[in-house]
Amino acid sequence: MSTVVTKQLLKPKLDRRQYRVLRLRNGLEVLLVYDLNATQASASLNVGVGRLDDDKDVLGMAHLTQKNGFKTYVAAHSGRSNSFTSATETTFHFQVAATASGNSAPLPQGSPLYGALCRFVKTFTAPLFLESTLDAAVKAIDLQYKTNFREDAHRRLQLQKSLSNPDHPYCRFSLGNLETLRDNPQACSIDVQGKVMEFYKSHYSANRMKLVVLGPNSLNQLEEWVIDLFSRIQNKNVVQKRWDSVPLFSEDQLGMQVFVESVKANYLLYIHFPFLDEEDLYETLPSRYISHLISNKGSGSILSWLTAKGWATDLSAYPKHVCPGSAYYQISVTLTESGCASYKEIIKVIFQYIGIIKERPPQEWVFNEVKNLTQNRFQFGPEEHPAKFTNRLSSVMQTPIPRGSLLSHFVPIKFDAALITRALTYLHCDKFRLMLFSRPFAGDYDSEEKWYQTKYKVEEIRQDFR
Numbered sequence: 001m002s003t004v005v006t007k008q009l010l011k012p013k014l015d016r017r018q019y020r021v022l023r024l025r026n027g028l029e030v031l032l033v034y035d036l037n038a039t040q041a042s043a044s045l046n047v048g049v050g051r052l053d054d055d056k057d058v059l060g061m062a063h064l065t066q067k068n069g070f071k072t073y074v075a076a077h078s079g080r081s082n083s084f085t086s087a088t089e090t091t092f093h094f095q096v097a098a099t100a101s102g103n104s105a106p107l108p109q110g111s112p113l114y115g116a117l118c119r120f121v122k123t124f125t126a127p128l129f130l131e132s133t134l135d136a137a138v139k140a141i142d143l144q145y146k147t148n149f150r151e152d153a154h155r156r157l158q159l160q161k162s163l164s165n166p167d168h169p170y171c172r173f174s175l176g177n178l179e180t181l182r183d184n185p186q187a188c189s190i191d192v193q194g195k196v197m198e199f200y201k202s203h204y205s206a207n208r209m210k211l212v213v214l215g216p217n218s219l220n221q222l223e224e225w226v227i228d229l230f231s232r233i234q235n236k237n238v239v240q241k242r243w244d245s246v247p248l249f250s251e252d253q254l255g256m257q258v259f260v261e262s263v264k265a266n267y268l269l270y271i272h273f274p275f276l277d278e279e280d281l282y283e284t285l286p287s288r289y290i291s292h293l294i295s296n297k298g299s300g301s302i303l304s305w306l307t308a309k310g311w312a313t314d315l316s317a318y319p320k321h322v323c324p325g326s327a328y329y330q331i332s333v334t335l336t337e338s339g340c341a342s343y344k345e346i347i348k349v350i351f352q353y354i355g356i357i358k359e360r361p362p363q364e365w366v367f368n369e370v371k372n373l374t375q376n377r378f379q380f381g382p383e384e385h386p387a388k389f390t391n392r393l394s395s396v397m398q399t400p401i402p403r404g405s406l407l408s409h410f411v412p413i414k415f416d417a418a419l420i421t422r423a424l425t426y427l428h429c430d431k432f433r434l435m436l437f438s439r440p441f442a443g444d445y446d447s448e449e450k451w452y453q454t455k456y457k458v459e460e461i462r463q464d465f466r
Helices: 061-065 071-076 112-120 131-148 152-162 178-187 192-203 219-230 286-294 302-309 337-341 343-359 364-380 386-396 417-424
Strands: 002-006 018-024 029-034 040-047 080-085 090-097 209-215 256-261 268-274 312-323 326-335 433-438 455-460
Touching: 002 219, 018 219, 029 219, 029 386, 040 112, 040 386, 061 131, 061 192, 071 080, 071 090, 071 112, 090 112, 090 386, 112 209, 112 219, 131 178, 131 192, 152 256, 152 268, 152 433, 178 192, 209 219, 209 386, 268 343, 286 312, 286 326, 286 343, 286 364, 286 417, 302 312, 302 343, 326 337, 326 343, 337 343, 343 417, 343 433
Parallel strands: 029 209, 256 433
Antiparallel strands: 002 018, 018 029, 040 090, 040 209, 080 090, 256 455, 268 326, 268 433, 312 326
16 A cells, blocks of 8 residues: 655656656655666665764764675676765665576566565565674775875865764764774673664654665566555654754864865865755755855856966866754865965965855846756756666655656756845854875874874864955
8 A cells, every 4th residue: 555645756857757656555665767779687775874873882884784785696696785884874786687698597577677676675674784784894894994094085075074073973884894884882881782672662653764766667567566565664653863953163273274184195174164064955955056156167257266376277166965854054175285275375265265156146047047058957868877866866865855856856857045145144264174285294293193194183273365
Protein backbone atom coordinates (compact mmCIF):
# COMPACT_ATOMS: atom_id res chain seq x y z
CA MET A 1 0.00 0.00 0.00
CA SER A 2 1.29 3.46 -0.88
CA THR A 3 0.22 7.00 -1.68
CA VAL A 4 1.19 8.71 -4.93
CA VAL A 5 2.65 12.09 -4.00
CA THR A 6 3.03 13.28 -7.60
CA LYS A 7 3.42 11.98 -11.13
CA GLN A 8 4.18 15.43 -12.53
CA LEU A 9 7.80 16.49 -12.12
CA LEU A 10 9.08 19.55 -13.93
CA LYS A 11 11.73 18.14 -16.26
CA PRO A 12 13.87 19.21 -19.23
CA LYS A 13 12.04 19.21 -22.55
CA LEU A 14 14.34 16.53 -23.96
CA ASP A 15 14.10 14.27 -20.92
CA ARG A 16 12.42 11.01 -21.96
CA ARG A 17 12.45 9.48 -18.49
CA GLN A 18 9.21 9.03 -16.57
CA TYR A 19 8.88 9.79 -12.86
CA ARG A 20 6.62 8.99 -9.94
CA VAL A 21 6.92 9.94 -6.25
CA LEU A 22 5.37 7.64 -3.65
CA ARG A 23 5.03 7.53 0.10
CA LEU A 24 4.86 4.02 1.51
CA ARG A 25 2.65 3.14 4.47
CA ASN A 26 5.71 3.20 6.77
CA GLY A 27 6.51 6.80 5.81
CA LEU A 28 9.41 6.01 3.46
CA GLU A 29 9.37 8.32 0.43
CA VAL A 30 10.33 6.97 -2.99
CA LEU A 31 11.17 8.44 -6.40
CA LEU A 32 10.74 5.94 -9.23
CA VAL A 33 12.42 6.57 -12.57
CA TYR A 34 11.62 4.66 -15.76
CA ASP A 35 14.39 4.91 -18.35
CA LEU A 36 13.79 2.66 -21.34
CA ASN A 37 17.30 3.29 -22.70
CA ALA A 38 19.18 2.71 -19.44
CA THR A 39 22.12 0.31 -19.70
CA GLN A 40 22.66 0.52 -15.94
CA ALA A 41 19.99 0.33 -13.26
CA SER A 42 20.59 2.01 -9.92
CA ALA A 43 19.10 2.62 -6.49
CA SER A 44 20.09 4.92 -3.65
CA LEU A 45 18.64 5.05 -0.15
CA ASN A 46 19.44 8.11 1.94
CA VAL A 47 18.95 7.96 5.71
CA GLY A 48 18.57 11.23 7.59
CA VAL A 49 21.32 10.47 10.09
CA GLY A 50 24.99 11.37 9.86
CA ARG A 51 28.22 12.33 11.54
CA LEU A 52 26.66 15.00 13.74
CA ASP A 53 24.73 12.18 15.44
CA ASP A 54 27.93 10.41 16.55
CA ASP A 55 28.21 9.24 20.14
CA LYS A 56 30.89 11.57 21.52
CA ASP A 57 32.52 8.54 23.19
CA VAL A 58 32.83 6.66 19.88
CA LEU A 59 33.71 9.20 17.18
CA GLY A 60 33.06 7.77 13.72
CA MET A 61 29.98 5.77 14.81
CA ALA A 62 27.79 6.93 11.91
CA HIS A 63 30.57 6.07 9.46
CA LEU A 64 31.03 2.63 11.01
CA THR A 65 27.31 1.84 10.91
CA GLN A 66 27.21 2.43 7.14
CA LYS A 67 29.78 -0.36 6.53
CA ASN A 68 27.19 -3.03 5.74
CA GLY A 69 26.88 -4.02 2.08
CA PHE A 70 26.28 -6.73 -0.53
CA LYS A 71 29.07 -6.45 -3.05
CA THR A 72 29.17 -10.04 -4.38
CA TYR A 73 25.80 -9.97 -6.13
CA VAL A 74 26.21 -6.58 -7.80
CA ALA A 75 29.74 -7.44 -8.95
CA ALA A 76 28.35 -10.57 -10.63
CA HIS A 77 26.00 -8.33 -12.63
CA SER A 78 28.52 -5.77 -13.88
CA GLY A 79 27.85 -3.38 -11.03
CA ARG A 80 29.15 -2.03 -7.76
CA SER A 81 27.85 -0.80 -4.42
CA ASN A 82 29.05 1.70 -1.87
CA SER A 83 27.96 3.94 0.99
CA PHE A 84 29.06 7.27 2.43
CA THR A 85 28.25 9.51 5.36
CA SER A 86 27.93 13.29 5.56
CA ALA A 87 27.03 15.59 8.45
CA THR A 88 23.34 14.64 8.57
CA GLU A 89 22.89 11.94 5.93
CA THR A 90 24.06 8.41 5.20
CA THR A 91 23.66 7.13 1.66
CA PHE A 92 23.68 3.53 0.48
CA HIS A 93 23.69 2.91 -3.27
CA PHE A 94 24.34 0.39 -6.00
CA GLN A 95 24.27 -0.01 -9.74
CA VAL A 96 23.87 -3.17 -11.82
CA ALA A 97 23.40 -4.08 -15.46
CA ALA A 98 19.94 -3.05 -16.63
CA THR A 99 19.32 -6.45 -18.22
CA ALA A 100 20.63 -9.94 -17.55
CA SER A 101 23.52 -11.17 -19.67
CA GLY A 102 22.94 -14.13 -21.97
CA ASN A 103 25.08 -16.52 -19.91
CA SER A 104 23.79 -15.57 -16.44
CA ALA A 105 21.69 -17.90 -14.30
CA PRO A 106 17.90 -17.38 -14.29
CA LEU A 107 16.96 -14.39 -12.14
CA PRO A 108 13.81 -13.64 -10.12
CA GLN A 109 11.59 -11.41 -12.27
CA GLY A 110 14.30 -11.80 -14.93
CA SER A 111 15.94 -8.61 -13.65
CA PRO A 112 19.34 -7.93 -12.03
CA LEU A 113 17.74 -4.83 -10.49
CA TYR A 114 15.06 -6.84 -8.68
CA GLY A 115 17.62 -9.29 -7.32
CA ALA A 116 19.75 -6.39 -6.10
CA LEU A 117 16.78 -4.68 -4.44
CA CYS A 118 15.91 -7.93 -2.61
CA ARG A 119 19.41 -7.99 -1.13
CA PHE A 120 19.68 -4.22 -0.68
CA VAL A 121 16.60 -3.97 1.55
CA LYS A 122 18.08 -6.45 4.04
CA THR A 123 20.63 -3.77 4.94
CA PHE A 124 17.68 -1.96 6.56
CA THR A 125 15.47 -4.84 7.74
CA ALA A 126 18.04 -7.40 8.94
CA PRO A 127 21.53 -5.84 9.17
CA LEU A 128 24.34 -8.15 10.22
CA PHE A 129 26.58 -6.32 12.64
CA LEU A 130 28.86 -9.29 13.19
CA GLU A 131 31.94 -8.73 15.34
CA SER A 132 34.22 -9.95 12.54
CA THR A 133 32.51 -7.67 10.02
CA LEU A 134 32.80 -4.65 12.29
CA ASP A 135 36.46 -5.37 12.96
CA ALA A 136 37.13 -5.38 9.22
CA ALA A 137 35.11 -2.18 8.84
CA VAL A 138 37.11 -0.43 11.57
CA LYS A 139 40.34 -1.38 9.82
CA ALA A 140 38.96 -0.12 6.49
CA ILE A 141 38.01 3.21 8.10
CA ASP A 142 41.46 3.51 9.67
CA LEU A 143 43.06 2.87 6.26
CA GLN A 144 40.88 5.62 4.80
CA TYR A 145 41.99 7.94 7.60
CA LYS A 146 45.66 7.17 6.96
CA THR A 147 45.18 7.66 3.21
CA ASN A 148 43.64 11.08 3.86
CA PHE A 149 46.37 12.06 6.31
CA ARG A 150 48.56 13.84 3.76
CA GLU A 151 45.72 15.24 1.66
CA ASP A 152 45.32 19.00 2.06
CA ALA A 153 41.55 18.96 1.46
CA HIS A 154 40.90 16.62 4.41
CA ARG A 155 43.40 18.39 6.66
CA ARG A 156 41.82 21.73 5.78
CA LEU A 157 38.28 20.58 6.57
CA GLN A 158 39.20 18.98 9.88
CA LEU A 159 41.12 22.06 11.03
CA GLN A 160 38.14 24.21 10.14
CA LYS A 161 35.90 21.90 12.18
CA SER A 162 38.33 21.70 15.10
CA LEU A 163 38.38 25.51 15.28
CA SER A 164 34.59 25.81 15.28
CA ASN A 165 32.23 26.12 18.27
CA PRO A 166 32.99 23.28 20.75
CA ASP A 167 29.29 23.24 21.69
CA HIS A 168 28.33 22.31 18.11
CA PRO A 169 28.84 18.68 17.00
CA TYR A 170 30.36 19.99 13.77
CA CYS A 171 33.63 20.50 15.69
CA ARG A 172 34.21 16.78 16.20
CA PHE A 173 36.43 14.36 14.31
CA SER A 174 33.84 12.21 12.57
CA LEU A 175 35.71 10.01 10.10
CA GLY A 176 36.92 7.62 12.79
CA ASN A 177 40.12 5.58 13.14
CA LEU A 178 41.54 2.80 15.31
CA GLU A 179 41.91 5.20 18.23
CA THR A 180 38.26 6.31 18.30
CA LEU A 181 36.61 3.06 17.18
CA ARG A 182 38.77 0.44 18.93
CA ASP A 183 41.45 1.64 21.36
CA ASN A 184 39.54 4.30 23.31
CA PRO A 185 36.35 2.22 23.59
CA GLN A 186 38.36 -0.79 24.82
CA ALA A 187 40.10 1.36 27.43
CA CYS A 188 36.70 2.59 28.65
CA SER A 189 35.06 -0.88 28.48
CA ILE A 190 32.65 0.33 25.76
CA ASP A 191 31.06 -2.41 23.65
CA VAL A 192 31.36 -0.99 20.11
CA GLN A 193 29.22 -3.73 18.58
CA GLY A 194 26.46 -2.95 21.07
CA LYS A 195 26.86 0.79 20.40
CA VAL A 196 26.51 0.23 16.65
CA MET A 197 23.33 -1.80 17.13
CA GLU A 198 21.97 0.85 19.49
CA PHE A 199 22.84 3.60 16.98
CA TYR A 200 21.05 1.71 14.21
CA LYS A 201 17.94 1.07 16.31
CA SER A 202 17.78 4.70 17.41
CA HIS A 203 18.30 6.42 14.05
CA TYR A 204 17.45 4.09 11.15
CA SER A 205 13.74 4.67 10.64
CA ALA A 206 11.60 4.48 7.49
CA ASN A 207 10.24 8.00 8.02
CA ARG A 208 13.80 9.40 7.74
CA MET A 209 14.60 7.46 4.55
CA LYS A 210 14.43 8.56 0.91
CA LEU A 211 14.75 5.99 -1.87
CA VAL A 212 15.39 6.54 -5.58
CA VAL A 213 15.15 3.60 -8.01
CA LEU A 214 16.00 3.94 -11.71
CA GLY A 215 15.73 1.19 -14.29
CA PRO A 216 14.31 0.09 -17.67
CA ASN A 217 11.28 -1.40 -15.94
CA SER A 218 7.88 0.30 -16.05
CA LEU A 219 6.85 2.60 -13.22
CA ASN A 220 4.09 0.16 -12.25
CA GLN A 221 6.60 -2.69 -12.05
CA LEU A 222 9.05 -0.63 -9.99
CA GLU A 223 6.23 0.46 -7.71
CA GLU A 224 5.15 -3.13 -7.14
CA TRP A 225 8.70 -4.18 -6.23
CA VAL A 226 9.32 -1.24 -3.93
CA ILE A 227 6.02 -1.61 -2.05
CA ASP A 228 6.62 -5.33 -1.52
CA LEU A 229 10.22 -4.97 -0.36
CA PHE A 230 10.64 -1.60 1.35
CA SER A 231 7.34 -1.46 3.25
CA ARG A 232 8.99 -3.97 5.59
CA ILE A 233 11.33 -1.33 7.05
CA GLN A 234 10.18 -0.25 10.49
CA ASN A 235 8.93 3.28 11.10
CA LYS A 236 10.18 4.50 14.47
CA ASN A 237 8.92 8.07 13.90
CA VAL A 238 12.37 9.56 14.42
CA VAL A 239 12.27 13.37 14.51
CA GLN A 240 14.82 15.31 12.46
CA LYS A 241 17.30 17.19 14.62
CA ARG A 242 17.97 20.88 14.26
CA TRP A 243 20.80 23.10 15.51
CA ASP A 244 19.24 26.58 15.21
CA SER A 245 20.21 27.66 18.72
CA VAL A 246 23.90 26.66 18.52
CA PRO A 247 26.10 28.97 16.41
CA LEU A 248 28.62 27.28 14.16
CA PHE A 249 31.33 29.75 15.21
CA SER A 250 31.50 31.35 18.63
CA GLU A 251 32.10 35.10 18.90
CA ASP A 252 35.76 34.67 19.84
CA GLN A 253 36.32 32.50 16.75
CA LEU A 254 35.32 35.35 14.45
CA GLY A 255 37.83 38.08 13.80
CA MET A 256 40.64 35.54 13.69
CA GLN A 257 43.16 34.72 10.98
CA VAL A 258 44.63 31.23 10.81
CA PHE A 259 47.93 30.56 9.03
CA VAL A 260 48.15 26.92 8.01
CA GLU A 261 50.94 24.74 6.64
CA SER A 262 50.00 22.99 3.37
CA VAL A 263 51.39 19.61 2.42
CA LYS A 264 51.65 20.65 -1.20
CA ALA A 265 53.30 23.84 -2.38
CA ASN A 266 50.17 25.89 -2.96
CA TYR A 267 48.53 29.06 -1.68
CA LEU A 268 44.85 29.20 -0.76
CA LEU A 269 42.81 31.87 1.00
CA TYR A 270 39.44 31.12 2.62
CA ILE A 271 37.04 33.64 4.13
CA HIS A 272 34.17 32.26 6.22
CA PHE A 273 31.05 34.12 7.34
CA PRO A 274 28.23 32.73 9.48
CA PHE A 275 25.24 32.63 7.10
CA LEU A 276 21.52 32.02 7.05
CA ASP A 277 20.25 28.50 6.45
CA GLU A 278 18.57 28.46 3.02
CA GLU A 279 16.88 25.06 3.38
CA ASP A 280 13.40 26.63 3.39
CA LEU A 281 14.34 29.38 0.89
CA TYR A 282 14.29 27.14 -2.18
CA GLU A 283 12.13 29.55 -4.21
CA THR A 284 14.39 32.58 -3.72
CA LEU A 285 17.90 31.22 -2.97
CA PRO A 286 19.38 34.65 -2.14
CA SER A 287 22.95 33.31 -2.05
CA ARG A 288 22.74 32.61 -5.80
CA TYR A 289 22.43 36.35 -6.46
CA ILE A 290 25.40 37.14 -4.18
CA SER A 291 27.62 34.36 -5.53
CA HIS A 292 26.86 35.36 -9.12
CA LEU A 293 28.37 38.79 -8.47
CA ILE A 294 31.30 37.85 -6.25
CA SER A 295 32.35 34.86 -8.40
CA ASN A 296 32.03 36.77 -11.67
CA LYS A 297 35.12 36.34 -13.81
CA GLY A 298 34.39 39.09 -16.33
CA SER A 299 35.76 42.60 -16.73
CA GLY A 300 35.58 44.66 -13.54
CA SER A 301 35.29 41.60 -11.31
CA ILE A 302 37.39 40.81 -8.25
CA LEU A 303 39.15 37.99 -10.07
CA SER A 304 39.94 40.05 -13.16
CA TRP A 305 41.64 42.64 -10.94
CA LEU A 306 43.55 40.02 -8.96
CA THR A 307 44.63 38.25 -12.14
CA ALA A 308 45.90 41.50 -13.63
CA LYS A 309 47.98 42.06 -10.49
CA GLY A 310 49.37 38.52 -10.79
CA TRP A 311 47.95 37.64 -7.36
CA ALA A 312 45.34 34.94 -8.08
CA THR A 313 44.28 32.35 -10.64
CA ASP A 314 40.76 31.48 -9.41
CA LEU A 315 38.02 32.66 -7.07
CA SER A 316 34.75 31.09 -5.98
CA ALA A 317 32.00 32.03 -3.53
CA TYR A 318 29.10 29.92 -2.30
CA PRO A 319 27.15 28.92 0.83
CA LYS A 320 27.86 25.69 2.70
CA HIS A 321 24.85 24.05 4.35
CA VAL A 322 26.15 22.10 7.34
CA CYS A 323 22.93 20.90 8.95
CA PRO A 324 19.39 22.15 9.61
CA GLY A 325 19.91 25.51 11.29
CA SER A 326 23.63 25.89 10.51
CA ALA A 327 25.41 27.28 7.46
CA TYR A 328 28.33 29.47 6.46
CA TYR A 329 29.33 31.41 3.37
CA GLN A 330 32.75 30.77 1.87
CA ILE A 331 34.90 32.83 -0.45
CA SER A 332 37.99 30.97 -1.64
CA VAL A 333 40.87 32.36 -3.67
CA THR A 334 43.64 30.35 -5.33
CA LEU A 335 46.68 32.57 -4.87
CA THR A 336 50.06 32.94 -6.48
CA GLU A 337 53.13 33.29 -4.26
CA SER A 338 53.03 37.07 -4.62
CA GLY A 339 49.28 36.99 -3.91
CA CYS A 340 49.94 35.12 -0.68
CA ALA A 341 52.32 37.88 0.39
CA SER A 342 49.62 40.45 -0.48
CA TYR A 343 46.68 38.67 1.17
CA LYS A 344 45.76 41.75 3.25
CA GLU A 345 45.26 43.81 0.12
CA ILE A 346 43.16 41.01 -1.36
CA ILE A 347 40.92 40.97 1.73
CA LYS A 348 40.45 44.74 1.43
CA VAL A 349 39.48 44.47 -2.24
CA ILE A 350 36.96 41.72 -1.54
CA PHE A 351 35.25 43.79 1.15
CA GLN A 352 35.30 46.88 -1.05
CA TYR A 353 33.51 44.87 -3.74
CA ILE A 354 30.98 43.56 -1.22
CA GLY A 355 30.45 47.17 -0.14
CA ILE A 356 29.70 48.18 -3.73
CA ILE A 357 27.08 45.39 -3.98
CA LYS A 358 25.47 46.59 -0.74
CA GLU A 359 25.34 50.24 -1.87
CA ARG A 360 22.69 49.54 -4.50
CA PRO A 361 19.41 47.77 -3.80
CA PRO A 362 19.22 44.28 -5.30
CA GLN A 363 18.58 44.47 -9.05
CA GLU A 364 15.94 42.25 -10.62
CA TRP A 365 17.86 42.06 -13.89
CA VAL A 366 20.77 40.42 -12.05
CA PHE A 367 18.36 37.91 -10.52
CA ASN A 368 16.90 37.18 -13.97
CA GLU A 369 20.41 36.60 -15.30
CA VAL A 370 21.02 34.06 -12.54
CA LYS A 371 17.64 32.45 -13.15
CA ASN A 372 18.24 32.17 -16.90
CA LEU A 373 21.70 30.66 -16.46
CA THR A 374 20.46 28.01 -14.04
CA GLN A 375 17.38 27.39 -16.18
CA ASN A 376 19.61 26.74 -19.20
CA ARG A 377 21.73 24.38 -17.13
CA PHE A 378 18.56 22.55 -16.13
CA GLN A 379 17.14 22.36 -19.65
CA PHE A 380 20.28 21.60 -21.63
CA GLY A 381 22.75 20.02 -19.20
CA PRO A 382 24.02 16.50 -19.99
CA GLU A 383 22.03 13.58 -18.66
CA GLU A 384 23.54 12.24 -15.45
CA HIS A 385 24.82 8.70 -15.05
CA PRO A 386 22.12 6.62 -13.26
CA ALA A 387 24.21 6.11 -10.09
CA LYS A 388 25.10 9.79 -9.79
CA PHE A 389 21.47 10.75 -10.43
CA THR A 390 20.01 8.43 -7.78
CA ASN A 391 22.61 9.51 -5.20
CA ARG A 392 21.96 13.19 -5.74
CA LEU A 393 18.17 12.96 -5.79
CA SER A 394 17.95 10.80 -2.67
CA SER A 395 19.76 13.63 -0.86
CA VAL A 396 17.61 16.36 -2.42
CA MET A 397 14.53 14.51 -1.15
CA GLN A 398 15.69 15.11 2.45
CA THR A 399 14.90 18.82 1.93
CA PRO A 400 11.42 20.43 1.97
CA ILE A 401 11.53 21.19 -1.78
CA PRO A 402 8.12 20.56 -3.43
CA ARG A 403 8.25 17.12 -5.03
CA GLY A 404 7.27 18.46 -8.43
CA SER A 405 10.48 20.55 -8.39
CA LEU A 406 12.93 17.82 -7.36
CA LEU A 407 14.76 17.90 -10.69
CA SER A 408 14.88 21.71 -10.93
CA HIS A 409 15.60 22.38 -7.24
CA PHE A 410 18.62 24.60 -7.97
CA VAL A 411 16.68 27.10 -10.14
CA PRO A 412 15.52 30.21 -8.19
CA ILE A 413 12.04 31.29 -9.24
CA LYS A 414 11.19 34.36 -7.12
CA PHE A 415 13.02 37.67 -6.79
CA ASP A 416 13.03 38.84 -3.15
CA ALA A 417 15.03 42.05 -2.74
CA ALA A 418 14.50 42.20 1.03
CA LEU A 419 15.81 38.68 1.51
CA ILE A 420 18.90 39.34 -0.64
CA THR A 421 19.58 42.48 1.41
CA ARG A 422 19.25 40.46 4.60
CA ALA A 423 21.62 37.78 3.28
CA LEU A 424 24.19 40.45 2.42
CA THR A 425 24.24 41.64 6.04
CA TYR A 426 25.95 38.37 6.98
CA LEU A 427 28.98 39.36 4.88
CA HIS A 428 30.31 41.80 7.46
CA CYS A 429 33.90 42.83 8.13
CA ASP A 430 33.46 42.26 11.87
CA LYS A 431 31.90 38.79 11.50
CA PHE A 432 34.33 36.63 9.56
CA ARG A 433 37.49 34.62 9.88
CA LEU A 434 40.15 33.83 7.32
CA MET A 435 42.41 30.86 6.77
CA LEU A 436 45.60 31.18 4.71
CA PHE A 437 47.19 27.95 3.52
CA SER A 438 50.73 28.07 2.23
CA ARG A 439 53.99 26.23 1.98
CA PRO A 440 56.33 27.55 3.12
CA PHE A 441 55.07 30.12 5.64
CA ALA A 442 57.22 33.10 6.60
CA GLY A 443 56.78 32.64 10.31
CA ASP A 444 56.48 30.08 13.08
CA TYR A 445 53.55 27.73 13.60
CA ASP A 446 52.74 27.34 17.28
CA SER A 447 49.82 24.88 17.22
CA GLU A 448 49.02 21.45 15.82
CA GLU A 449 45.58 20.00 15.01
CA LYS A 450 45.00 16.75 16.88
CA TRP A 451 43.76 14.38 14.17
CA TYR A 452 45.86 15.28 11.12
CA GLN A 453 48.73 17.02 12.91
CA THR A 454 48.28 20.08 10.72
CA LYS A 455 50.53 22.90 11.87
CA TYR A 456 48.92 26.32 12.22
CA LYS A 457 49.01 29.67 13.97
CA VAL A 458 46.07 31.82 15.10
CA GLU A 459 46.18 35.61 15.30
CA GLU A 460 43.56 38.28 15.79
CA ILE A 461 42.62 40.15 12.63
CA ARG A 462 43.87 43.68 12.95
CA GLN A 463 41.50 46.54 12.31
CA ASP A 464 43.88 48.17 9.86
CA PHE A 465 43.06 45.73 7.09
CA ARG A 466 39.42 44.93 7.71
